[in-house]
Each structure stands twice: as structure tokens, then as C-alpha cells.
Amino acid sequence: MRVAALAGGVGGAKLVDGLAGILRPEDLTVIVNTGDDFEHLGLTICPDLDTITYTLAGLANPETGWGRSDESWSFLETLETLGGPTWFQIGDRDLALHVERSRRMMAGEPLSVITRAICATLGVKVRVLPMSDQSVRTIVETDEGELGFQEYFVARACDPVVRGFRFEGSQRAMPAPDVMESIHGADLIVFCPSNPWVSLDPILTVHGMRAEIAGKPSIGVSPIVGGKALKGPAAKMFAEMGFHPSALAVADHYRELLTALVIDTADASSTDQIAALGIQPFVTDTIMTDRAARLRLAQEALDFAAELELAI
Amino acid sequence: MRVAALAGGVGGAKLVDGLAGILRPEDLTVIVNTGDDFEHLGLTICPDLDTITYTLAGLANPETGWGRSDESWSFLETLETLGGPTWFQIGDRDLALHVERSRRMMAGEPLSVITRAICATLGVKVRVLPMSDQSVRTIVETDEGELGFQEYFVARACDPVVRGFRFEGSQRAMPAPDVMESIHGADLIVFCPSNPWVSLDPILTVHGMRAEIAGKPSIGVSPIVGGKALKGPAAKMFAEMGFHPSALAVADHYRELLTALVIDTADASSTDQIAALGIQPFVTDTIMTDRAARLRLAQEALDFAAELELAI
Numbered sequence: 071m072r073v074a075a076l077a078g079g080v081g082g083a084k085l086v087d088g089l090a091g092i093l094r095p096e097d098l099t100v101i102v103n104t105g106d107d108f109e110h111l112g113l114t115i116c117p118d119l120d121t122i123t124y125t126l127a128g129l130a131n132p133e134t135g136w137g138r139s140d141e142s143w144s145f146l147e148t149l150e151t152l153g154g155p156t157w158f159q160i161g162d163r164d165l166a167l168h169v170e171r172s173r174r175m176m177a178g179e180p181l182s183v184i185t186r187a188i189c190a191t192l193g194v195k196v197r198v199l200p201m202s203d204q205s206v207r208t209i210v211e212t213d214e215g216e217l218g219f220q221e222y223f224v225a226r227a228c229d230p231v232v233r234g235f236r237f238e239g240s241q242r243a244m245p246a247p248d249v250m251e252s253i254h255g256a257d258l259i260v261f262c263p264s265n266p267w268v269s270l271d272p273i274l275t276v277h278g279m280r281a282e283i284a285g286k287p288s289i290g291v292s293p294i295v296g297g298k299a300l301k302g303p304a305a306k307m308f309a310e311m312g313f314h315p316s317a318l319a320v321a322d323h324y325r326e327l328l329t330a331l332v333i334d335t336a337d338a339s340s341t342d343q344i345a346a347l348g349i350q351p352f353v354t355d356t357i358m359t360d361r362a363a364r365l366r367l368a369q370e371a372l373d374f375a376a377e378l379e380l381a382i
Numbered sequence: 383m384r385v386a387a388l389a390g391g392v393g394g395a396k397l398v399d400g401l402a403g404i405l406r407p408e409d410l411t412v413i414v415n416t417g418d419d420f421e422h423l424g425l426t427i428c429p430d431l432d433t434i435t436y437t438l439a440g441l442a443n444p445e446t447g448w449g450r451s452d453e454s455w456s457f458l459e460t461l462e463t464l465g466g467p468t469w470f471q472i473g474d475r476d477l478a479l480h481v482e483r484s485r486r487m488m489a490g491e492p493l494s495v496i497t498r499a500i501c502a503t504l505g506v507k508v509r510v511l512p513m514s515d516q517s518v519r520t521i522v523e524t525d526e527g528e529l530g531f532q533e534y535f536v537a538r539a540c541d542p543v544v545r546g547f548r549f550e551g552s553q554r555a556m557p558a559p560d561v562m563e564s565i566h567g568a569d570l571i572v573f574c575p576s577n578p579w580v581s582l583d584p585i586l587t588v589h590g591m592r593a594e595i596a597g598k599p600s601i602g603v604s605p606i607v608g609g610k611a612l613k614g615p616a617a618k619m620f621a622e623m624g625f626h627p628s629a630l631a632v633a634d635h636y637r638e639l640l641t642a643l644v645i646d647t648a649d650a651s652s653t654d655q656i657a658a659l660g661i662q663p664f665v666t667d668t669i670m671t672d673r674a675a676r677l678r679l680a681q682e683a684l685d686f687a688a689e690l691e692l693a694i
Contacts, residue, residue: 112424112485144454144474145481152503154482162456162474169457170466173424191464 074256078103078269079118080135080301082262083125084358088368095195099252104200105208105272106219113172127192137164157225182246201273202243209236228303232310240275253282258375261290265304266323289330289375292317296336321349332371386568390415390581391430392447392613394574395437396670400680407507411564416512417520417584418531425484439504449476469537494558513585514555521548540615544622552587565594570687573602577616578635601642601687604629608648633661644683
């Protein structure tokens, strides 16, 4: 089964890791959100690409959800003594990736080419694609005005009340090479349990993506469990956007796109309402506490999709 | 006594450290070569400014002559695994300075302002000035063609035969703020024991510098001792440029500028020839093996200058 997975950061990376443990590398493509990329310290930083890449390389820090586990902090400590901005935490090893990527971008290489090269050096065999080689920047419209995503997410700790989102550049952003081909050639599109508003929506706004995905069998995994997000501001965003945060709200959010949605046992009572939206619900334990749980959840999602004859 | 010192890297930094141990901070200005600054990994790196700053801050690595003593290497190790360029060694803490400086330069701050701020955070009280806020880049003309200075110096380990030097941008480079004022207000100009060709000549080519310095009492310390440079390619450069490397050659190089020159006891036989150039020689042990030696040499140079009634 050929799968194209849409993913953001931590939750997405976990399910991608599960899928990578089941599928052959040539049968899995991960299309990654770049809307929360940003420029910092003169570097272009791609948090979701990094989380996916580090996770697939076995280098991710399981404690933080970002950065590497084998990290040292001399750079940031020294930057602080020099009076530099330290609100965004960058370890010494993590920094090497940002510097090398930025160096190659400044030399004119597309992000997709750089990502492929970095994955190769880290032994990542699965195809990891940025959603676009053009810059898309998620802007959070809040009651305190517009904030760049990282400013909202890290510097402001998701505190301002959200009124909406804008994906700057997405109107002119073309899918990166192989993105459309991988979706077109996939038997199944997987919507990873990433934040619908700021992780997967940016991917869906890239030119032509929504239409291409709408024509394919697809299965999502709800990032909202028991009314809460396991990590990050997804539930808070749903509430501030006027929706009760729930697996049902996730289903509704993707109504015109999803064929099936995996929801947690905690949300089993929503199955009928989700089915009423034309989305087939599948109930299981969706909390990926360890690698075995990632593999199991990925397998269950693939099995359910196959069972629905969505895919070969 | 108010002193303006012209300095490049290691040897210059040692004498500057000696001067800083004797003079009041407000009486010493160090004008630093920026000709060997370069762009690397998307960063602007200023090796001589760094060596001077780290030395005055007590952070310099005495083993290498560059970088910091309290260093870690996670960044460079990781950059290597990612296939990035590692020919120029940058430690994790050193990198923080390059990143912070580059960040501020990209934001439009002049190098002199950034240098002042960095010195303040590191507790450096002496005034350290880049020779210019405009870019000057030393190009080494070799028998293998033109090479950027760091390419020649680090990547090629000074191997190519030197035919000449070019200081790109020096024709339009203006002295940084306070540079001319500090020379004008100085009782004595000190030519530190830095490479004449690639450390002090770039400073002298900045617009108006040579004329301003020529009108002032000045004393140099020869970087050539017993026909050799203590560190770096100065002796090799003299030979390849057609001069026998010696303290006399150094005197001749600065003939129209220097009032006095401190030479090593190993070169005592050259005193008459140096005097014949109109430069007053002073013979002593010039090898600064420890801090006491830096202080002693600096004191002897200042005393000799005072004795010559060059300065108050």
C-alpha cells in the first residue's frame, strides 16, 4: 500500500514513525508543514521538518517534542551572555542542521533538495518532502493583533486569544517537486494527528493540494482526545474559533476531505455524529506512549482503511 | 599616555593585553584589522576582532591562538555528519559570537556598534574598534591565482606562493567612528607584532589612515624574530615577496611610518641598519610566553617611546 502522510510536528512525527515501521520506505511519503518555519538569528528554521526528520532518524528528544536527545547547550548559554535572543531554544547539534540548511538555501538550493540531502546523511529512508519550496508563513490573528506563528507559539506560549489564521504566501506557493505525484500515486492519504489549524491546514492551502487530496481515499487520526490536545494549542484554538474541541470538531474541520477518522476510545460516543458527516469512524486507543503504540496505531489505521476498501 | 594600537590576531592580541594591563582603559584604543573577515556558513566572521576581544576578556585559547578556551564542539561534529563545510573550525561558544554579530549586522547595525556591545557583555573595558564599518577583504595573489584570505590561510594552510595582496573595498572604506579621533588624540601609535602584509597593511590602506598615522609618534614591535615569524606566514610572505625575512625587513616595510621599532635580542645585529632607515631600534626579549612577558614588553615599549620624548 502506497501512503502519503500529511504531518506537522510531534503527534504527526509519532504516527509517521509508526507508518515507517510498517511500510517499505519507497511506499511512504511524508508531506510536512512548513507554515511554522521562520527566520531567526539569520537562519531559516523548519521546526516540523526537523521534528519529523529527527524522529525518523531516531534522534528526537522524547521529553521536549523538539530538538535532539543527544544535545549540548554551550551555544545558547553563550548567546545569552552576549545579550542575544534566546527565547527560541536551539541546542548545539540542532543548530548545525539550521546552519547547514540556511547555508544551502542562501546558495540557492530548494528546501526539498536540502531536506533530501539531510535525510540521506541521517539515514532516513522514507521520503520527507516540505509541502512547498516557496515560503509560506502561518500568521495567527489574535485579540492582540497578528503574530508570527513562533512568536505566538513560543515567545507568547499560545497565550493570546486566537481569532483566525492566515498562511502568508500560500496563494502563490506551489507544491514541492514530488508532492503532487506522491499524492496522486498514493493508495491512501493519512492525516496525521497534528494540529488541524496550524499544522495540516497550511499544507491544504498550497496550490492544488486540496483538490488533489479530495479525490483520494483518506484516513485521519484525531489530535483531540477527550476534548483535549495531547500537546500544543489545538483544543484552545478550536474553542477560541468557536468550536467545542472534540474529535467531532476535527471530523467537521476535514469534512469534505476525509473518508475515515480514527478517534480515541475516550471519544467513542461521537461515532454516530462523525458517521453522519460522511466520515467512517474507527475507535481505538490513539495515545502513542511508546514505539509499540505508534506501530499498533499505524497498523490499525492502515487495516481499517483496507477494510473499507479505500485502498488496495 | 594615550595610545592607539594597530593590531591583527594572536601576536597583536598579546601585546594589546600587555598594554591593557598598564594603561587606563580610557587611554587605550585598539584598531583592529578586518581584512581577514569573511562570510562562512551565512555568517560574518571577524577572526582578528574575536582574538583581540577574547584575549582582553581572558577567554582566549592559548593553545590555538583562536577561539575560546572553554569550548565544546557539538556543532562542528554534527555539521560534519550533515555533510557541511568544516574546514574552518568553530566551537559552540565561539559560534554564538558569530551568530549574534551576524544577526545584528543583518539588522543593519554597524560592526563598530556591535563590537562595542559585545565587548561590554564580555567585560572588556578597553575600546576595541574595527578599522572600518565597511567591508574590506584581503585577497592573496598567489601562483595559483587569487585566494580569499581565509581560503589561503586556513583551507590551503598558506601553501600557495604569494605574489602580492589586494584589499578589496579598502579604497572606499572609511575609518570606523572614533578611529581617526583616537589616532589624532593619541600620544603614541603602537604597531603590534602582527603580520605586516595581511594584518596591519589592511588597516593602513583605509581612507586617510596612513596620512594620519604618519604624523604621529609611533613604535612597532617586530613580528619577525631571528628570521622567523612566531606564528603565521609573515616570514614566508616576506621571502615570497622577495625580501629576506628579518626585523630589518619589517622596519623597511614601515619605513615612512615608524618612529621606533622594538626588535628581539636575536636580531640585535640589525640595529645600525634599522637606525639608518631613520627608525630608532630598541632591543629586548620580545617573545611573550606568559602574561608577565606581555606586561614587561608593553612597558618597555612605552618607556622607550617616552624616553625618545615621542610622547608625554
